Amino acid sequence: xxxxxxxxxxxxxxxxxxxxxxxxxxxxxxxxxxxxxxxxxxxxxxxxxxxxxxxxxxxxxxxxxxxxxxxxxxxxxxxxxxxxxxxxxxxxxxxxxxxxxxxxxxxxxxxxxxxxxxxxxxxxxxxxxxxxxxxxxxxxxxxxxxxxxxxxxxxxxxxxxxxxxxxxxxxxxxxxxxxxxxxxxxxxxxxxxxxxxxxxxxxxxxxxxxxxxxxxxxxxxxxxxxxxxxxxxxxxxxxxxxxxxxxxxxxxxxxxxxxxxxxxxxxxxxxxxxxxxx
Amino acid sequence: xxxxxxxxxxxxxxxxxxxxxxxxxxxxxxxxxxxxxxxxxxxxxxxxxxxxxxxxxxxxxxxxxxxxxxxxxxxxxxxxxxxxxxxxxxxxxxxxxxxxxxxxxxxxxxxxxxxxxxxxxxxxxxxxxxxxxxxxxxxxxxxxxxxxxxxxxxxxxxxxxxxxxxxxxxxxxxxxxxxxxxxxxxxxxxxxxxxxxxxxxxxxxxxxxxxxxxxxxxxxxxxxxxxxxxxxxxxxxxxxxxxxxxxxxxxxxxxxxxxxxxxxxxxxxxxxxxxxxxxxxxxxxxxxxxxxxxxxxxxxxxxxxxxxxxxxxxxxxxxxxxxxxxxxxxxxxxxxxxxxxxxxxxxxxxxxxxx
Amino acid sequence: xxxxxxxxxxxxxxxxxxxxxxxxxxxxxxxxxxxxxxxxxxxxxxxxxxxxxxxxxxxxxxxxxxxxxxxxxxxxxxxxxxxxxxxxxxxxxxxxxxxxxxxxxxxxxxxxxxxxxxxxxxxxxxxxxxxxxxxxxxxxxxxxxxxxxxxxxxxxxxxxxxxxxxxxxxxxxxxxxxxxxxxxxxxxxxxxxxxxxxxxxxxxxxxxxxxxxxxxxxxxxxxxxxxxxxxxxxxxxxxxxxxxxxxxxxxxxxxxxxxxxxxxxxxxxxxxxxxxxxxxxxxxxxxxxxxxxxxxx
Numbered sequence: 001x002x003x004x005x006x007x008x009x010x011x012x013x014x015x016x017x018x019x020x021x022x023x024x025x026x027x028x029x030x031x032x033x034x035x036x037x038x039x040x041x042x043x044x045x046x047x048x049x050x051x052x053x054x055x056x057x058x059x060x061x062x063x064x065x066x067x068x069x070x071x072x073x074x075x076x077x078x079x080x081x082x083x084x085x086x087x088x089x090x091x092x093x094x095x096x097x098x099x100x101x102x103x104x105x106x107x108x109x110x111x112x113x114x115x116x117x118x119x120x121x122x123x124x125x126x127x128x129x130x131x132x133x134x135x136x137x138x139x140x141x142x143x144x145x146x147x148x149x150x151x152x153x154x155x156x157x158x159x160x161x162x163x164x165x166x167x168x169x170x171x172x173x174x175x176x177x178x179x180x181x182x183x184x185x186x187x188x189x190x191x192x193x194x195x196x197x198x199x200x201x202x203x204x205x206x207x208x209x210x211x212x213x214x215x216x217x218x219x220x221x222x223x224x225x226x227x228x229x230x231x232x233x234x235x236x237x238x239x240x241x242x243x244x245x246x247x248x249x250x251x252x253x254x255x256x257x258x259x260x261x262x263x264x265x266x267x268x269x270x271x272x273x274x275x276x277x278x
Numbered sequence: 279x280x281x282x283x284x285x286x287x288x289x290x291x292x293x294x295x296x297x298x299x300x301x302x303x304x305x306x307x308x309x310x311x312x313x314x315x316x317x318x319x320x321x322x323x324x325x326x327x328x329x330x331x332x333x334x335x336x337x338x339x340x341x342x343x344x345x346x347x348x349x350x351x352x353x354x355x356x357x358x359x360x361x362x363x364x365x366x367x368x369x370x371x372x373x374x375x376x377x378x379x380x381x382x383x384x385x386x387x388x389x390x391x392x393x394x395x396x397x398x399x400x401x402x403x404x405x406x407x408x409x410x411x412x413x414x415x416x417x418x419x420x421x422x423x424x425x426x427x428x429x430x431x432x433x434x435x436x437x438x439x440x441x442x443x444x445x446x447x448x449x450x451x452x453x454x455x456x457x458x459x460x461x462x463x464x465x466x467x468x469x470x471x472x473x474x475x476x477x478x479x480x481x482x483x484x485x486x487x488x489x490x491x492x493x494x495x496x497x498x499x500x501x502x503x504x505x506x507x508x509x510x511x512x513x514x515x516x517x518x519x520x521x522x523x524x525x526x527x528x529x530x531x532x533x534x535x536x537x538x539x540x541x542x543x544x545x546x547x548x549x550x551x552x553x554x555x556x557x558x559x560x561x562x563x564x565x566x567x568x569x570x571x572x573x574x575x576x577x578x579x580x581x582x583x584x585x586x587x588x589x590x591x592x593x594x595x596x597x598x599x600x601x602x603x604x605x606x607x608x609x610x611x612x613x614x615x616x617x618x619x620x621x622x623x624x625x626x627x628x629x630x631x632x633x
Numbered sequence: 634x635x636x637x638x639x640x641x642x643x644x645x646x647x648x649x650x651x652x653x654x655x656x657x658x659x660x661x662x663x664x665x666x667x668x669x670x671x672x673x674x675x676x677x678x679x680x681x682x683x684x685x686x687x688x689x690x691x692x693x694x695x696x697x698x699x700x701x702x703x704x705x706x707x708x709x710x711x712x713x714x715x716x717x718x719x720x721x722x723x724x725x726x727x728x729x730x731x732x733x734x735x736x737x738x739x740x741x742x743x744x745x746x747x748x749x750x751x752x753x754x755x756x757x758x759x760x761x762x763x764x765x766x767x768x769x770x771x772x773x774x775x776x777x778x779x780x781x782x783x784x785x786x787x788x789x790x791x792x793x794x795x796x797x798x799x800x801x802x803x804x805x806x807x808x809x810x811x812x813x814x815x816x817x818x819x820x821x822x823x824x825x826x827x828x829x830x831x832x833x834x835x836x837x838x839x840x841x842x843x844x845x846x847x848x849x850x851x852x853x854x855x856x857x858x859x860x861x862x863x864x865x866x867x868x869x870x871x872x873x874x875x876x877x878x879x880x881x882x883x884x885x886x887x888x889x890x891x892x893x894x895x896x897x898x899x900x901x902x903x904x905x906x907x908x909x910x911x912x913x914x915x916x917x918x919x920x921x922x923x924x925x926x927x928x929x930x
Contacts, residue, residue: 018661018662018665055539057535057538057539060423085541085542085543086541087541088538088539088540088541089539089540089541089542090541093539094535094536094539096532096535096536098532101531101532101533102532102533102535102536103533103536104533104536104537104551104554104555105533105555106554106555106557107550107551107554115540115542116540119540119541119542120541164536167536167540168539168540171541310767310770313767313770313771314770314771314774317767317768317770317771317772317774318771318774318775320771321771321775321780322783325783325784325786325787326787329784329787329788330787336787436912436915436916437908437912439859439911439915440859440863440908440911440912440915441904441907441908441911442863442866442867442870442883442904442907442908442911443867444867444870444886445886445901445904445905445907445908448886448890448893448900448901448904449901449904451893451894452893452894452897452901455894456893456894456895456897569776570776572776572779573776573777573778573779576778576779576782576871577778577867577870577871580870580871581890591779591782592871595782595785595786595871595872595873596872598786600786600787603782603783603786604783607779607780607782607783610776610779611774611775611776611779611780614774614775614776614779615774618774
């Protein structure tokens with residue numbers, strides 16, 4: 001049995017505020033192998049921070065504590081910044097939510113992807129350019145040669161995300177963290193992008209952490225689902241057993257979904273139990 | 279692959295529409311210049327002809343003989359209605375006639391041509407020094423926010439905004455000239471080199487180099503050093519502060535997280551990603567800083583007896599030499615407008631997002 | 634409930650309580666900023682010292698003792714004496730009155746005018762807006778000190794001309810700011826609601842738009858004050874501001890700059906005074922801006 005890709009035990013992320021210390025992640029544990037894990041939660045549940053902690057990409061004001069945090073056996077807590085830079089990009093990638101903001105506005109698409117590719121595979125300008133075109137083709141962008149010369153503001157949302165995926169997959173990593181990759185996209189485009197991610201991840205044998213606030217989406221595309229609320233994990237279960245979830249929060253989320261086959265009027269709302277945030 | 283995949287449809291080519299919009303934006307900026315210049319001229323007209331009790335005395339001075347006074351009164355058309363006077367004023371301006379200086383007895387345009395190069399020399403040297411020190415300082419201060427370096431940079435920058443330029447100049451004279459003796463005195467060159475170098479550009483250092491008078495050149499550089507340092511510090515305070523502020527903004531962007539996630543080195547992220555994004559607004563800042571130097575130059579030249587347009591303006595003020603004052607004001611105002619225009623235009627022309 | 638708890642509660646029971654709670658939180662934030670707080674204290678000290686000048690020194694700032702000119706600081710004359718034997722400490726204190734008085738006069742003229750012009754231009758839009766902005770642009774196109782110099786040259790050099798000249802060049806940024814704020818607010822729903830109740834334009838601008846534009850103007854005012862102090866000192870230095878024998882700091886430096894090499898303290902001490910005043914206002918302004926409008930930086 002190979003070492004799990006990610007081992008996390010008792011993760012805590014805290015911020016210092018004028019009125020005291022505020023903990024955004026309060027003791028989260030997970031293990032990830034070569035599988036697709038979905039982390040679901042509402043805004044403020046700490047799901048993004050949990051995933052970014054793996055790559056130590058937290059804001060400067062954040063304090064990170066954990067009983068154990070390791071990537072492929074490498075201790076993240078004590079790793080040097082240099083070691084982290086070797087992990088980031090080359091071994092693990094991160095896709096952010098809105099390509100309008102997550103792509104550098106003053107660099108062409110081709111330059112940004114080539115930068116990711118060349119940082120981990122020493123190559124000439126020409127081989128980089130060929131690699132860029134091949135990658136853009138892999139993410140199913142038409143006319144990749146032309147797109148490589150465009151600037152991010154000239155792309156649609158869906159194209160931007162495809163570029164992000166291409167950029168993060170360029171160094172051929174083992175883990176991909178996708179932080180709400182489709183939340184900024186139209187509904188019609190969302191499924192396309194997720195199918196693309198799923199396809200590439202399966203083909204390359206990568207691990208995937210998919211973060212979202214959309215429970216059915218995650219249930220559809222992932223192997224396992226982890227439900228977070230107020231910095232804690234409330235429930236963890238295989239995606240297939242989602243309908244049989246036990247925690248009242250998860251059940252509440254499922255019950256809120258409108259259904260065409262079982263219409264319910266009025267629509268149910270979630271009533272929060274303060275005990276969940278304890 | 280479904281044909282109705284919206285994300286694969288490329289956005290409509292924005293090239294042509296974009297360029298047209300860009301050109302019209304530039305034209306818009308340019309079209310505001312004549313209006314501003316007109317306003318400038320109107321203001322100087324009001325200051326020169328309308329505000330003083332007797333505009334003629336203001337121009338020719340208290341001791342002019344009565345026939346001169348009568349002649350000037352006729353020339354200026356002071357017996358005509360105000361709009362006609364303004365028309366005369368405007369016409370004279372367009373012919374390059376800025377009047378006569380009582381003090382130097384030359385035409386004001388001649389005086390300005392004589393004195394302006396020295397100010398240009400000083401201002402350019404100052405801005406170059408300010409850029410070379412200020413921009414890297416601002417970038418690194420932002421990268422190491424909260425560190426000791428950052429605090430030092432902020433304090434130095436703050437002090438530069440709070441200290442009067444002329445006080446700094448006097449203190450420099452005191453410390454480097456009087457106490458330490460490493461800097462020469464005031465003026466552009468030492469008295470003994472006066473007249474040795476033929477005037478080509480009006481900038482002593484350049485003219486000395488052209489004439490291959492190396493001793494004079496060294497002396498000129500030595501004299502240039504102190505006023506340049508004083509003015510540069512002034513500019514540096516502003517440039518550093520703006521660079522740091524812009525960098526902090528840029529470093530908070532999501533694309534920086536992406537860059538870090540790619541595993542890029544800190545230096546590369548700092549310069550190729552963050553700084554590249556602020557380079558264009560920074561050009562605007564530099565143009566404005568250069569414009570701000572004109573004000574500082576007036577005070578610095580007074581302290582160091584630097585024979586530039588600032589000194590010309592101050593001396594004319596003390597002599598109540600109206601034509602000279604207004605002429606210098608107009609020219610400085612014109613340069614200010616041009617620099618602001620360049621600052622505006624640079625943004626439109628250089629930013630790839632406006633393509 | 635203690636007053637602090639009352640102010641910091643998460644569930645205020647009245648609008649007044651919420652407003653005071655907000656102000657108190659802002660005050661806490663401000664106080665936490667050491668430099669800004671130091672700036673505030675310094676400004677207060679300056680104001681008090683200037684107003685209480687007669688109480689802080691028995692010397693007459695205009696009394697000349699030619700036998701004791703250019704004296705080094707001593708127990709009798711804390712800052713020494715100037716070129717006419719006048720006590721420098723007294724002159725600095727009384728000079729503070731002039732400087733602060735000029736600043737207050739300028740701001741008192743400039744802020745309301747700029748606010749009104751900007752709000753009117755922003756709210757009315759169209760031709761009035763374009764015209765007013767053109768006028769603003771023309772004044773902004775001039776370097777402040779140069780234009781002020783030209784104005785003072787036409788009038789008689791003196792304090793009132795200097796105040797007027799500085800005010801003329803200082804108002805455009807406020808108009809710009811107020812206009813920008815107004816444009817943001819103009820299309821808000823609550824303005825539409827007030828208009829629906831039949832309020833006329835002047836009432837809307839005065840009672841609803843202007844109060845919201847005031848906070849950025851306040852921040853700008855404090856930041857500008859240091860610039861006004863420096864410009865006023867610059868005018869004094871060039872002989873175009875307050876005239877001797879008034880103890881304005883810039884004028885004092887102009888009169889004594891020849892002594893910089895030997896009796897250096899005579900021109901330097903007023904210079905330090907200007908520096909401290911400008912620095913204090915800068916720190917205060919920075920601190921205020923961080924609280925009231927953190928996006929401005």
